Amino acid sequence: MDDHARYRQRSLWLDGALTEFTPRPQLAGNVDVDVAIVGAGYTGLYTAYALTVRDPGIRIAIVEAETVGYGASGRNGGFVSAGIAGEARVYERSHGRDGIVRAERAMIDGIDWIGSVVAGEAIECGWIKGGAYRVATSAPQLARAKAGLEGKLARGYTDDDAWFVTAAEIEKEVRVEGALGGTYTPHCARADPARLARGLAEACERRGVVIYERSPATSIASQLVTCTRGSLRADVVVRATEAFTTLLPGESRSYLPIASHMLATEPLSGEAWGEIGWASSAPVADQRYQFVYAQRTPDGRIALGGRGLTYRRGGAIRESDEIQPAIHARLEQALRRLFPAASGAAISHRWGCYFAAPRDWSMGVEFDRASGLARAGGYSGHGVVASSLAGRTLADLITDTESELTSLPWVGHASRRWEPEPLRFIATHAIAAVTASADAAEDRTNRPARRIRLVRRWLPGR
Numbered sequence: 479m480d481d482h483a484r485y486r487q488r489s490l491w492l493d494g495a496l497t498e499f500t501p502r503p504q505l506a507g508n509v510d511v512d513v514a515i516v517g518a519g520y521t522g523l524y525t526a527y528a529l530t531v532r533d534p535g536i537r538i539a540i541v542e543a544e545t546v547g548y549g550a551s552g553r554n555g556g557f558v559s560a561g562i563a564g565e566a567r568v569y570e571r572s573h574g575r576d577g578i579v580r581a582e583r584a585m586i587d588g589i590d591w592i593g594s595v596v597a598g599e600a601i602e603c604g605w606i607k608g609g610a611y612r613v614a615t616s617a618p619q620l621a622r623a624k625a626g627l628e629g630k631l632a633r634g635y636t637d638d639d640a641w642f643v644t645a646a647e648i649e650k651e652v653r654v655e656g657a658l659g660g661t662y663t664p665h666c667a668r669a670d671p672a673r674l675a676r677g678l679a680e681a682c683e684r685r686g687v688v689i690y691e692r693s694p695a696t697s698i699a700s701q702l703v704t705c706t707r708g709s710l711r712a713d714v715v716v717r718a719t720e721a722f723t724t725l726l727p728g729e730s731r732s733y734l735p736i737a738s739h740m741l742a743t744e745p746l747s748g749e750a751w752g753e754i755g756w757a758s759s760a761p762v763a764d765q766r767y768q769f770v771y772a773q774r775t776p777d778g779r780i781a782l783g784g785r786g787l788t789y790r791r792g793g794a795i796r797e798s799d800e801i802q803p804a805i806h807a808r809l810e811q812a813l814r815r816l817f818p819a820a821s822g823a824a825i826s827h828r829w830g831c832y833f834a835a836p837r838d839w840s841m842g843v844e845f846d847r848a849s850g851l852a853r854a855g856g857y858s859g860h861g862v863v864a865s866s867l868a869g870r871t872l873a874d875l876i877t878d879t880e881s882e883l884t885s886l887p888w889v890g891h892a893s894r895r896w897e898p899e900p901l902r903f904i905a906t907h908a909i910a911a912v913t914a915s916a917d918a919a920e921d922r923t924n925r926p927a928r929r930i931r932l933v934r935r936w937l938p939g940r
């Protein structure tokens with residue numbers, strides 16, 4: 479199979495976005511630039527974009543192992559949502575309550591910043607900012623939704639940022655079977671993630687950034703990025719490789735590469751949409767421990783995703799693991815259960831991809847001026863907005879611009895490394911087994927599953 483066909487198979491979004499695909503050149507020979515970036519996902523692209531805004535004359539090159547948006551940026555759920563990527567308690571430890579309140583607000587404002595880039599650069603990615611719903615389908619899920627809302631209010635959210643919604647209010651917007659109530663926030667947009675990534679890449683190129691595709695970096699060092707057929711020499715080197723970081727020499731314990739899986743229906747009939755509603759396209763997620771999330775796509779499908787266990791010993795990342803029959807069957811059941819009006823629709827796409835989970839589930843943005851090395855990532859599956867903040871923050875740090883962004887709690891944050899194998903493998907499988915059985919028990923009994931206490935300390939907050 480050629481690369482083009484392989485890339486198109488990676489997600490519904492890449493399938494659509496790569497229709498008129500002309501590959502960019504590979505890096506061949508040695509090139510001198512001011513800033514070299516490894517990885518053309520959102521983190522790398524936003525860093526490049528923000529740098530060109532700060533310094534229009536700056537020379538930037540990006541090397542991408544595959545194609546723009548090959549990673550999670552071209553395969554995600556398309557929730558451009560607020561809510562910090564990481565754990566409030568971790569950030570609060572270093573920056574107090576004020577730090578966490580500012581971080582939450584930066585995420586909220588970050589959505590409109592992306593919206594302004596989408597509008598200003600005329601990126602056609604189906605952008606609609608209609609908010610998002612968290613929907614509970616059992617009493618324990620409802621209690622978690624309420625607790626989550628209270629947590630947000632304690633972290634500086636006001637009654638205008640998120641509120642409780644009844645089952646009837648949800649039904650008026652989108653018919654989710656079994657919805658008992660939940661929460662709504664106006665701070666979320668929906669987008670086609672691959673078109674967003676590829677549109678950003680074109681915007682960067684219009685500003686003079688050079689992007690090399692099918693150019694994997696084999697080594698990332700101070701002032702030097704080495705690829706198989708060439709190298710980039712630069713004062714500043716940015717590592718923006720997220721889950722794939724774990725494949726780089728010496729980095730296998732930096733993150734857990736965790737897979738999230740998705741599927742999409744064929745475009746639904748007008749009759750089905752008549753039953754489901756969903757005019758605002760506000761994305762929906764449930765409140766399970768292994769939660770399910772869904773969006774109405776710009777071309778009239780339902781794209782739905784959820785977590786499952788696809789962690790291999792040693793954190794191996796393989797394309798052949800992206801389609802998991804058992805997990806995709808569970809997602810299909812969830813689709814039919816939550817949206818019965820779509821139960822006759824064929825599934826047109828199934829896919830998966832990896833995100834990076836640091837040991838404390840909390841992201842980091844770092845720039846060391848002495849070595850010129852920069853890195854950002856560890857968004858724990860919530861990086862669509864966080865990566866834009868990280869990219870803008872790196873641009874400020876690299877250009878020595880003090881700003882509100884450079885004082886946020888993830889700047890300089892470094893998580894400790896994960897335990898060596900086989901501990902990681904055993905723990906990951908145990909946590910996944912307990913969360914799955916807790917969800918099943920809650921569905922059965924409609925009471926909170928006490929077994930979750932066994933693994934609560936390792937679970938990320940939501």
Ligand SMILES: Cc1cc2nc3c(=O)[nH]c(=O)nc-3n(C[C@H](O)[C@H](O)[C@H](O)COP(=O)(O)OP(=O)(O)OC[C@H]3O[C@@H](n4cnc5c(N)ncnc54)[C@H](O)[C@@H]3O)c2cc1C
Binds near residue numbers: 516545550551696
């Ligand atoms: C299925 C799924 C659904 C998700 N849904 C959402 C969501 O709805 N909302 C949300 O906020 N977040 C979501 N996320 C998370 C979000 O997509 C990511 O946090 C975000 O895209 C990370 O962007 P990134 O640029 O840091 O990483 P990536 O997009 O993974 O990009 C890293 C890039 O680096 C390249 N690369 C790696 N190694 C090398 C190398 N050695 N040399 C050159 N290039 C290299 C890769 O090919 C890749 O293109 C989801 C993630 C997944 C997997």
